[in-house]
Amino acid sequence: MTTATAFRLPTNVRPLKYTLTLAPNLEDFTFQGEETILVQVTQPTTRITLNATELQISHVLLTPEGGAPLAAHSIALDEASETATFTFDRDIPPGSATLHIRFTGVLNDQLRGFYRSQYTDPDGGQRSLATTQLEATDARRAFPCWDEPAVKATFHVTLVVPLDLTAISNTPVISETPLGKDKRAVRFAETPRMSTYLLAFIVGDFASVEATAPGGTLVRVWTTRGKEEQGRFALENAVRLLSFFNDYFGIPYPLAKLDHIAIPDFAAGAMENWGAITYRETALLYDPENSSANTRQRILEVVAHEMAHMWFGDLVTMEWWDDLWLNESFASWMGDKAVDHLYPEWHMWTQFVFQDTNAGLSLDGLRNSHPIEVEVKDPNQIRELFDAISYSKGGAILRMLEEFLGAETFRQGLHAYLSAHQYANARTEDLWSALEAASGQPVTAVMNTWVKQTGYPLLQVETRREATRVHLSLSQQRFLYDHLLGEGEKDATTWQVPVSVTRGGNSERAALLMRGHEASLALDGRPTAKAQDWVKVNPGQTGFYRVNYPREEWARLQAAVEGLHLAATDRLGLQGDAYALMRAGFAPATLFLSLAEAYRSEDDATVWSALSTNLRGLEGLLFDEPCLPRFQGFAGGLFQGIVQRVGWDARPGEGHLDSLLRSTVLGQMGAYDDPHILAEAKTRFARFLKDPISLRPDLRGVVFGLAAQEGDRATYDTLWDLERRAELHEERLRLLGALTRFRQEELLKETLERSLSAEVRSQDTVMVVGSVGGNRHGRDLAWEFVKDNWEELDRRYGRGGFAIMRLVSIAGAFTTLERAQDVEEFFRDHPAPSAQRTIQQTLERIRLNVRWLERNRQELAEWFAARG
Numbered sequence: 001m002t003t004a005t006a007f008r009l010p011t012n013v014r015p016l017k018y019t020l021t022l023a024p025n026l027e028d029f030t031f032q033g034e035e036t037i038l039v040q041v042t043q044p045t046t047r048i049t050l051n052a053t054e055l056q057i058s059h060v061l062l063t064p065e066g067g068a069p070l071a072a073h074s075i076a077l078d079e080a081s082e083t084a085t086f087t088f089d090r091d092i093p094p095g096s097a098t099l100h101i102r103f104t105g106v107l108n109d110q111l112r113g114f115y116r117s118q119y120t121d122p123d124g125g126q127r128s129l130a131t132t133q134l135e136a137t138d139a140r141r142a143f144p145c146w147d148e149p150a151v152k153a154t155f156h157v158t159l160v161v162p163l164d165l166t167a168i169s170n171t172p173v174i175s176e177t178p179l180g181k182d183k184r185a186v187r188f189a190e191t192p193r194m195s196t197y198l199l200a201f202i203v204g205d206f207a208s209v210e211a212t213a214p215g216g217t218l219v220r221v222w223t224t225r226g227k228e229e230q231g232r233f234a235l236e237n238a239v240r241l242l243s244f245f246n247d248y249f250g251i252p253y254p255l256a257k258l259d260h261i262a263i264p265d266f267a268a269g270a271m272e273n274w275g276a277i278t279y280r281e282t283a284l285l286y287d288p289e290n291s292s293a294n295t296r297q298r299i300l301e302v303v304a305h306e307m308a309h310m311w312f313g314d315l316v317t318m319e320w321w322d323d324l325w326l327n328e329s330f331a332s333w334m335g336d337k338a339v340d341h342l343y344p345e346w347h348m349w350t351q352f353v354f355q356d357t358n359a360g361l362s363l364d365g366l367r368n369s370h371p372i373e374v375e376v377k378d379p380n381q382i383r384e385l386f387d388a389i390s391y392s393k394g395g396a397i398l399r400m401l402e403e404f405l406g407a408e409t410f411r412q413g414l415h416a417y418l419s420a421h422q423y424a425n426a427r428t429e430d431l432w433s434a435l436e437a438a439s440g441q442p443v444t445a446v447m448n449t450w451v452k453q454t455g456y457p458l459l460q461v462e463t464r465r466e467a468t469r470v471h472l473s474l475s476q477q478r479f480l481y482d483h484l485l486g487e488g489e490k491d492a493t494t495w496q497v498p499v500s501v502t503r504g505g506n507s508e509r510a511a512l513l514m515r516g517h518e519a520s521l522a523l524d525g526r527p528t529a530k531a532q533d534w535v536k537v538n539p540g541q542t543g544f545y546r547v548n549y550p551r552e553e554w555a556r557l558q559a560a561v562e563g564l565h566l567a568a569t570d571r572l573g574l575q576g577d578a579y580a581l582m583r584a585g586f587a588p589a590t591l592f593l594s595l596a597e598a599y600r601s602e603d604d605a606t607v608w609s610a611l612s613t614n615l616r617g618l619e620g621l622l623f624d625e626p627c628l629p630r631f632q633g634f635a636g637g638l639f640q641g642i643v644q645r646v647g648w649d650a651r652p653g654e655g656h657l658d659s660l661l662r663s664t665v666l667g668q669m670g671a672y673d674d675p676h677i678l679a680e681a682k683t684r685f686a687r688f689l690k691d692p693i694s695l696r697p698d699l700r701g702v703v704f705g706l707a708a709q710e711g712d713r714a715t716y717d718t719l720w721d722l723e724r725r726a727e728l729h730e731e732r733l734r735l736l737g738a739l740t741r742f743r744q745e746e747l748l749k750e751t752l753e754r755s756l757s758a759e760v761r762s763q764d765t766v767m768v769v770g771s772v773g774g775n776r777h778g779r780d781l782a783w784e785f786v787k788d789n790w791e792e793l794d795r796r797y798g799r800g801g802f803a804i805m806r807l808v809s810i811a812g813a814f815t816t817l818e819r820a821q822d823v824e825e826f827f828r829d830h831p832a833p834s835a836q837r838t839i840q841q842t843l844e845r846i847r848l849n850v851r852w853l854e855r856n857r858q859e860l861a862e863w864f865a866a867r868g
Helices: 228-249 293-309 325-342 348-364 379-384 388-405 407-421 428-439 443-451 481-485 551-562 568-584 589-599 605-621 628-646 656-671 675-690 697-709 713-725 729-738 745-755 762-774 779-788 790-797 802-813 817-829 833-866
Strands: 013-025 030-041 045-051 055-064 074-078 083-092 095-106 113-120 126-133 154-162 166-169 173-179 183-188 201-204 206-212 218-224 257-263 276-280 316-318 424-426 457-465 469-478 497-503 506-514 518-524 535-537 546-548
Touching: 013 045, 055 074, 055 083, 126 257, 126 276, 154 166, 154 201, 166 206, 206 228, 218 228, 228 257, 228 293, 228 325, 228 407, 257 293, 276 293, 293 325, 293 656, 293 697, 316 325, 316 407, 325 348, 325 388, 325 428, 348 388, 348 568, 348 605, 379 833, 388 407, 388 428, 388 443, 388 497, 407 424, 407 428, 428 443, 457 497, 457 535, 469 497, 469 535, 481 568, 481 833, 497 518, 506 518, 535 551, 546 568, 551 568, 551 589, 568 589, 568 605, 589 605, 589 628, 589 833, 605 628, 605 656, 605 833, 628 656, 628 833, 656 675, 656 697, 675 697, 697 713, 697 729, 713 729, 713 745, 729 762, 745 762, 745 779, 762 779, 762 790, 762 802, 779 790, 779 802, 779 817, 790 802, 802 817, 802 833, 817 833
Parallel strands: 013 154, 218 257, 257 276, 316 424, 457 546
Antiparallel strands: 013 030, 030 095, 045 083, 055 095, 074 083, 113 126, 126 201, 154 183, 166 201, 173 183, 206 218, 457 469, 469 518, 497 506, 497 535
């Protein structure tokens, strides 16, 4: 194929090496660029088409090998297809040629391409820096290029910068040449073959801390000057992580250095630029005096995720964006595996089920979900892929596959895959083939049912008990939340499901590969106590599916939860399944509520986090219902015991998870308006204002939020003053979060208005708007604000990614058909191409909310009334 197809480039000309010079101007926020691209021409042509957008191209000259230079007589920019086409007077012959291009661009304020970030330095001065975010399709905003992941080339980058600023790119600096009195040209070593979206160039007043890892790799953490000591924690752990990854993959990290760079304005959490990973400050910087345990863990998770990309994504890259999951899912799973290796006491796999497995199951239960492997053509479709399917569901099925094949066999297959495709590209089937060869198992047949189909199964369990044996009959159907609607034909999709089952009092597991609609197995042995006579399908929650049991089996499992006879991950999974079954109409609401009562003696931080999340989800449905106060009383009662056990103050010998548990349960209890919690929070907030070190970082978010929840205008003004004076961005985010917790409409409106002002960083605006939307007093206000300010929000975030999807998702909490019609009409008149699927998911959620309330309203009222 030599011609372009839709948004794909012609294949008759391919780059081999870019020699690229960029000169950013941090006064007028423009940049000048010049590049010489060594290309290979495969067929005679008079035209060369590559990607370029938001650039002004002033000069194009092509020189065939051994031939005379050819100036382009036409430079045609197509903003719709984001391409530039250069036309020449005569055919360019097959063979090597050099393409010389001069261009200019703007350092934009939209956190993509080559953009500007502004911040306040330690002396109070306003400073600017230039940085990049090129994934998925924004390298074309920085320089003309073949901006497709399979079109790999090498890059020789030079940055022309002021003498007092630092320049960073993917590889080490090899020379610095003065240019006049105030500038220098910083030249970097040539990169390995890599994709355009992984290139990075950063210019600013940076300082670093550094260490040399075993094997000789230079590891650095860069920050804006004055914050470099906050990079120590990330640096120490990055060195440890590098050793783990080198050992696990059996392929040493191939670059000479690995930089981690904190950027004040950053759209995502981090970006895996090869050798120069960029981060949001809160995902990299740790202040021992002011950072929380949650931040400490978040930094480790993000750093490990991005470092896993150095192999999965950078060394071996997906061929096209329909295999994005090969990058993101793997990094999600592998990142947690690495953190678990460094900090086993954090119980990362229980947290993985809460954060990733549950996120994937929640989104993939919608009719408007999508397969892991999905065809995409244009940039808008590509940007929509960055969701919980590509990250979380994919990570969860990799965990399921590792469990099915065995950890060491799985590792051997990964090593073979990486070795075969390093510095090149691969597709999903290449990974399956390598794992199949390593294991002898039908990996391709099994996994195609998980990556090529939307959704996942619900396993319905039927039991028959004999003296010492339990017989299980399993059947599968697609789990869909719209089962609740009772409309349409039953979905006949099936999966090849690795099933495992355990029984109380017996450490042995029974396992099978369920290939069709039905399967059966038996478990032998009698539990030593009647209280442990339970059967649990999917122990460890390694399988990506839901499970429903007969009522009597649910009762046995409830007793096991109450007695803590099940592992924490299984206790977490059971309430997650019960909640989902309730939301989809497979079970009554009272199933989840009754099971929730069994968690009063729970002692695991992550299980409490998961239960809190589901209780908040149910509370959101009941915001406008008369039974809301009774629900809050019931839910608060669940937390009384654990709140008394953990208290407000840390005890000697407590660990990381104890800190997470305390902030979770105190925050949840306070949200239910417990007067003792609110009074203590108010007291501690007043003490903090006089003595900031009196309030531990782990409790600041809780105390600030509860102070706001009960606060007035004076409290509001105090929180804004604290936010303005805070130097650590983590602290500013805590305070911004608190400012969304007020109950007075006028204060929430003011917070929304300020979110689009210079008082709030563009990267944080969506968090503020979304958090107001999560406040029952601000839900309608946030949606009206989105509509009223759509032009600016669309300008900032409309090119896609998590931000635009979160803004759209705010409306998913509504519970009336009138609101569904409002949302539908708004987006019909204001299209959001990069969030089209999210719009459909949001409308689906609203309609499901409406039907759920119709179905459960009366039963819930009676259930709560019966409890007094």
